[in-house]
Amino acid sequence: MQVSEFSEDHLDVLKELMNIAMGNATASIADLLQAFGTMHIPYISVSDMDGLKLFIEETIPSDPRYYVTKQLFGGEFGGEFIFVMTNESAFNLGNYLYDVSEPNSADILDAVIELTNILSATIISRLTEELNTKVQFFVPSTEVIDGNHLIGVDETLNYHKIIIVSTQMIFQNQNISGHIFILTKDEMIERLRTLIDQKLEELYA
Numbered sequence: 001m002q003v004s005e006f007s008e009d010h011l012d013v014l015k016e017l018m019n020i021a022m023g024n025a026t027a028s029i030a031d032l033l034q035a036f037g038t039m040h041i042p043y044i045s046v047s048d049m050d051g052l053k054l055f056i057e058e059t060i061p062s063d064p065r066y067y068v069t070k071q072l073f074g075g076e077f078g079g080e081f082i083f084v085m086t087n088e089s090a091f092n093l094g095n096y097l098y099d100v101s102e103p104n105s106a107d108i109l110d111a112v113i114e115l116t117n118i119l120s121a122t123i124i125s126r127l128t129e130e131l132n133t134k135v136q137f138f139v140p141s142t143e144v145i146d147g148n149h150l151i152g153v154d155e156t157l158n159y160h161k162i163i164i165v166s167t168q169m170i171f172q173n174q175n176i177s178g179h180i181f182i183l184t185k186d187e188m189i190e191r192l193r194t195l196i197d198q199k200l201e202e203l204y205a
Helices: 006-032 049-059 087-098 105-130 151-157 187-203
Strands: 041-049 065-075 079-086 135-137 141-144 164-173 175-185
Touching: 006 041, 006 087, 006 105, 006 164, 006 187, 041 049, 049 164, 049 175, 065 087, 065 105, 079 087, 079 105, 087 105, 087 175, 105 135, 105 141, 105 175, 164 187, 175 187
Parallel strands: none
Antiparallel strands: 041 164, 065 079, 065 135, 065 141, 079 175, 164 175
16 A cells, blocks of 8 residues: 555544544543543654654653553454553552552552553544444553563564554643554555545535
């Protein structure tokens, strides 16, 4: 697929739909944390894995350890949801969510997974609802990764041309933040384009 096949109009529509989905997710997480949070306007681009690596290096602060949760989703449209938290934010999340001064590793991991489940379910479900399609979620996996090696060799092989959807979730008063990436690739980009075309026809019918 050529990049030109996914036009600026497609990107604009996708950004608007993601704004709606992320607004829902912010409200859901605010309910969980009983706190005020914000989510940045999503950055969306057509790229490749080298472009993704560069984007991650430029946007995610350098940290010795990261909690990285990944969840595949599939259906007529599919991809991968990735949520990245620094070790400090994950610790603060465990501290705040379970109201303990020194959360242990199990507390922190549970808190990160719970947060990610809400984010992925809310964002992806609302996006696909707006696109009039359904999605199936697969079991997520969470890793603690040392250094800034968030993209593994296996992922470099699996992804070629991709669409990157990225945003940052911030709960400033609780010192909790995380970066969200939604990746879709190859044939799924073509399916996404078709779903957006159908959405545009519906809007302008």
